Amino acid sequence: MKELAGKKILLGITGGIAAYKSAVLCRELMRLGAEVRVIMTAAATQFITPLTLQALSGHPVHSDLFAAENEDAMGHIELARWADRILIAPASAQTISKLAHGEADNLLTTTGLASDASLMIAPAMNNVMWRDVATQENIKLLRARDVLILGPASGDQACGETGPGRMLEADEISEYVLQQFQAQSLKGKRVIVTAGPTWEAIDPVRGLTNHSSGKMGYALAGALHDAGANVTLISGPTALHPPRSVPCIHITSAQEMSDAVMENITGCDIFVAVAAVADYRPVSSTEQKIKKTAETLTLKLVRNPDILAMVAALEKPPFTVGFAAETENLIDHAKEKLAAKKIDLIAANPVSGDNSAFNSESNELSLIDSNGITHLGRCSKSILAHKLTKEIVRRYYETHPTKDT
Ligand code: C5P
Helix, strand or coil: CCCCCCCEEEEEECCCCCHHHHHHHHHHHHHCCCEEEEEECCCHHHCCCHHHHHHHHCCCCECCCCCHHHHCCCCHHHHHHHCCEEEEEEECHHHHHHHHCCCCCCHHHHHHHHCCCEEEEEECCCHHHHHCHHHHHHHHHHHHCCCEECCCEEEECCCCCEEEEECCCHHHHHHHHHHHHCHHHHCCCEEEEEECECCEECCCCCEECCCCCCHHHHHHHHHHHHCCCEEEEEECCCCCCCCCCCCEEECCCHHHHHHHHHHHCCCCCEEEECCECCCEEECCCCCCCCCCCCCCCCCCEEECCCHHHHHHCCCCCCEEEEEEEECCCHHHHHHHHHHHCCCCEEEEEECCHHHCCCCCCEEEEEEEECCEEEEEEEEEHHHHHHHHHHHHHHHHHHHCCCCCC
């Protein structure tokens, strides 16, 4: 489908080994129907030839700020006015620094400064450079100006090291671009997302919890926010930063999560329960640390409230989406949960073996509702979050046909 038909994207390429991925990105944006013009910095041309990008985009590549032919072709001001979006991928530490400080010493940074189009950048650099305070300060400055920072991903790097700094893959970046153009489908809608594990205290230092990292829930909160929704994230303990502009209520136990959800549920349009909520908690938690005196110790547990089922049972429930993390019989168990909790949609994901969703960057989802099964396949949690958002939006408006189209 040509979902980007008529959209004008200015693709900026800076000097870094990830520039080879920009050719695939250009192709992918064109496949989606976008019109793409390319600006390369001088350093970028050391990694990939302008001819490659010219052949792929169907237009000459721009790289010289003072090129004489620009007088009758597209100069930086015209390129700046032409673009609906400026996407810089890869964005080097140097270009990020120049953008953060308003430096305009080459065609790309000058065009960026001269344009009102919103800017998206996909950083790519060595992990130590990425973590450096200077780079992080620059990223903070750009974020505060609503520049969308795509990634970077973590993993093996071309320099032989491992860590954050890899440019996202072309399909992930184009998914974000798509999302930007479809951004407002949930405008005016209130959404609550629960995420992460819960912690059920046994004593002041010990507790019952699980392997949930919160990544899927946080990615989904970000994707629903990108779709224009007014999202509140209610999260158990995780090591993650909530997505930009998404308010987060931090809780510890299932009971606290339940209280936070119920306090905020009035007027909520869509409720997505991604949290891995503990089914049981100790009947009581001791005030002092339990000493190891006895040979055996029995913990008495009591059931926690089922938050998702409670929300679905409200007199005027929001559109309810649950997750089923299963180690076996995934689809059957998910179907049972869909019926037992009386929810609108359930996303089933496997949590056993090599493909476990827990603590992983990727996940595999199958969606089940009263109409059957939709497989979203295995991909990164951020792509899945955007795909799932699209599916939620479609089903929500099928049951609440009030969207202005
Ligand atoms: O019953 P089970 O825990 O497998 O159901 C999983 C789904 O229900 C998830 O969406 C989870 O967030 C939600 N849930 C909940 N409150 C609980 C248990 C699960 O909201 N106490």
